Amino acid sequence: MTSKTNTLLLKRQLYLVLSILLCSFHSIYAKEAKVNLDEEYILILNPDAETCAWSEMMIPPTKKVLEEKYPEYKVYVQYMYGLGMSGMDDVEGFKQQLFNTYSNPPKFLLLYEADMYGFLREDLEKYWPEVPVLLVAREEYVGPAENYLFRKSIPKDEQLLLADLVNEKKNLTVVYNPFDIPGTLKIMKEMQPHVNKIFFITDDRYISTRLRDDVAREIETNYPEWELENLTPDKLTTDELIQGFLGIPKENGILYFTWFNNELTGNLDLILQTNAYRIFSLYVNNPIITVNDVGLKESGMLGGSYSRFEQVMETSLQAIDAMIEGNPKQRFVQVPLPIPTFNYMAMQNHGIAISEVPANAYLYHRPLTFLEKNKDLILGLAIIIFLSFLVIRITLFLQTRKMQNKEIKLLQKYGDLFTNMPIGYRQDRVLLDARGNPVDFVVEELNPGIKEWFPSIDTFIGRKGSEVFEEGNEDMLAIYGDLLSKKREKAVQPFHYKEADRYYSIIVSPASEYGYMDLFFVDMTELLKTQEMLQTVNDKLSLALEIANVIPWKWHLQDNTIESDIRIIIGKSQDDLGIEKQEIIIPAEDYLKNIHVDDRPRIEAAWTSLVKEGALKAKEEYRVRRKDREGYDWVEGQAIVQKRDANGNPLTIMGSSLVITERKHFEEELRKAKDKAEESNRLKSAFLANMSHEIRTPLNAIVGFSHILANTEDTKERQEYIDIIETNNELLLQLVGDILDLSKLEAGTVEFKYEDVDLNALLEEKQKTYQGKAEKGVEVLFEEREPYCFVNVEKKLMVQVLNNLLANAVKFTETGSIRFGYKMEEGMLRFHVTDTGCGISKERLTEVFQRFIKLDHFMQGAGLGLSLCQMIVNTMGGQVGVDSEEGVGSTFWFTFPYKTPMEAAG
Template identity: 40%
Template structure:
């Protein structure tokens, strides 16, 4: 109602009251007994005044409400104008779009740009070129992304956010969409987060490089907090095992007590002791080497690891809050260390054996030399033919022994220098073994030992080095003859798979079980009272390996021994 009509309303009410009062008097209204006309006039006047006052109060209240509403509208208009100025000048892109839907299913069909703030000019968007046109004009992929969001569940959520890359201007934007109070209108804000995205990419690249470095170095990061929860940052190596599910953030969490169960029980006390020292501040850094069960290719394997850790966080009372650590796989290093230790022990043992060998050689060489020299002198003065023949036999025997000693030393020198030669030819194994048995029989002066070889065995030809095979067989026969006081020595052969199997079996004193692994080592003598250099069997093993075969022994103390070796049939 116009304000001027409201001001005229009290006058209209007063005139209406007077008119009503005059009409009542004209028609002679009967008043109650005892009430005079004059008295009644006063009552009507009071009633009219009360009504007028009430109406005036109501009118003025309505006027106040109308004035407050008008002020609010003016304030809202000012705020909208101020907001419009803010939006138009804020350093982010603002856009308002009208949603064009299909009439059938109300799916978003197109987005029309209706508003654009001044920031658009900084990214190359002109008002005249964009306002009233489809969003696909700016970027088709942006249009498709927003259309998909609107068609998804945007009407229920009323807002959405996503990151978009403007290829044309090489910028990343965080896009926030919000429904307007006007139906079918969406407010879109584009926040330039190119710098933040680049920082994130750089951080991701750094993390990736760190992860790759850790992976290449086979390192595992881990952290233990004071709630005794262990976080193992091992995204490249931790895999599903025994039904365990690992999260995708690159680490797996487990309780401290469960984690240390993977440490070998023998190493666990050392780990606990060092960890206690670290937490108590006795040491600043913990370094322990333990055997740790790890999951590799879905299988649990125990490997040597070095655990290095420090306290990385403290609480307000300067008590340790968490421990950060690094696990380094040192399995290869430990294997190399063990191999070096074994090599060192072998070298020391070899050096000791060489010293013993030299001492033994001086004795072994002097013995036949003394016999040769001594009996040669006696032979010159001997007059009895039997005595002379006995002296000659002794001299010849010691000559052969001395020659064998020299040959063993020469062969050892060739093996050490790697210049040992092989001349392969087609060899009749039966004839070779027959000849070796005959030579050994000629040397056998013990009537209680028989040397047995089946001369009717089948003929087998092998392409190999005749002299080296003869050397191996002769060494094995001489070795058997040396340690057999009675019984027999059997020389034989047979085909076995694709190899030729040659064996020498005796009924001698045998070899203790704990010495079987040493018989093929250099300078090894199981009986120091027997003549020899301790090189024969070692030379045999090297020759067999060079010929492409294998050699081994089976024996029991007091029950003889069986030496055998193989040669490939070719």
């Protein structure tokens, strides 16, 4: 034996001696408790010695919690030392001592293990029938005491199920903590795949006898390649066991439950064996798997599958609280289900990485992660970053708001200028031939001024000049040609409007957008016919107002009356008013009450600014009730102060009212048409840009590899290039097909063909198809269905949507599974496709159904599939949606209308 090995054994022996001394002190100290029955108390009974692993872990902390939580009760612990009993006389002696020592019944009784209850069940009914009892058991039944004492299996007809006993015994509650032999052996198989022989270490207790049977049965059923050898203290001493494990091959697996020999004498031997779990891991190099939590946290054993003792203790304490309070909600309680549990330090010693253990495993001594170590620092930094971002965001928001207000004021200023400027404005769009020469123009925009001059000009908007103007077009086209060719910067063209016998000077200049011309109409009639205008000014003014549907009026503020031909405004005819003249005077209230209630505050504000605040002019658009009393007309009113008194106070307000109902309608239609045109132009540009890119990509691959193919003689390379060309051909055909389908759907030219479909057979075929396309290890499952589903649907469109969703799931899922299925709702089939792929962030969920949106630009595709799916489903009257979490996966769903074959036939 080498010196290094001697040193290791010496260290281990020193550790063993210290452990024995500590355990001896604990044992001596534990037996010094004295019983005072003058006070109410809680009694804890355990069939083993206090130095047993389970006793050490469970009873002291439980006793401490009960003492702190219920200071009004004393808490006593009594150990049975069942491992040392050899006959029923020992058992009877223990029971006699127990009931003599605790002659007054306890307030509450806590029992550990089913054999403890098996020994005392009849005596508890005799001596303490009313005492609440909590049994913490690892078996689901109890039996005769003799079977526990002599380690005999309990026949099924003698087994009393604990779940039945709690219904019979109203004072009994059970906390059930079962073994997980299958899970523990599965861990051994995964952690030690090379194992071919198992050593199972147990003692001679009844529970060990049952566990040996359970392990043998599980190995025979699921691991027939393993050889099982049971090691018990009646065959080996502790020293022989340890010596036998020194240097055993790695193909031998060790499964540990407990170790005790009741043939040994002396307190030292007892302590040595009951604390064997502390010793074995010091001498054995192979990993030790345990069937229960025997000091895993503090020993060098690797682990197993079971509920941790902390969980058992927590569940027991919760049950105790409910029983003491007299309100137990459950009387048969199971601890949290067993999960893989490991000692991280033992894992390191045996070279086992965290990645090798199951994802749901619990690790004792697991090192803290970076986030756990620095969570306070990270939280502080996150708060600082968030506050900084918030300050920056608020600052930017205020700056943006300030700029927006400036822009709004500027737009309002220019809007008022455009509306109120004393000249007419028209914008034309020039139509060019192939050589760039003007051939016609389209009237695009007009301002209110020109509409007043030419009442019928509103009908010109959107029409060609050759259609609406009888003469002067050739001259205008010549001017447009000169301006577009930059032969001159602007031009002036005279124009005689014969219908009104008015003369205008038209100033023409190129607009900011190429191909558009701005025309400014300046009325020159005053200069040309000054004398004539002076003689007939009143007649012409009246005529112009009548043509323009403008009604002049005068408001006398002293008597609050309005003088005008007010018939149209107040909705009364001349006969109704009983007058012969057009000029009438009515109270202002009669006029104001016909104004729409929502517009009155603005009229009152305009009146206040004009009369009380000294405004020079007031202009408002408002609604006035029609003469048929069944609606409102829009009126544009303008007013100024005509006369003031000596103190500057207004006496008379003069103004005009123009009925602009049609103009309002035209403005709304113009706005809608403009928005629609801009949106169409944007969609067209986006479509062309995306199509040029998406078509060019496969075409480049086809052309490029076709050229390389022509110059390559190697058969393998040629086949590889041919495959690439075929793949891009398919992509190009798919893209063209999607575009055609979108076009048909948008144009409403899709022909629907309904047919009877066996939906389960169809989806089973899809499952097979896409299982073949999925990545290796990804499982495609058709899981949710009706037992029988024969429906009449538009099969082609339904399958097209399903294919798109399944193809996307396969494309973005590298591991895990793809699950799809359907269920039937009222008149609808609801399909879903769920994958464990990369998922979609919340920020991008609203984009997935938009055209040409690709969440991963490295994946093939044009980004039309989901948009096409949405259009198909919407066309069919269904709905489509997605639920997703980034890094977890996505669920796409849609509803599709159907009929039964009988409904379709009728």
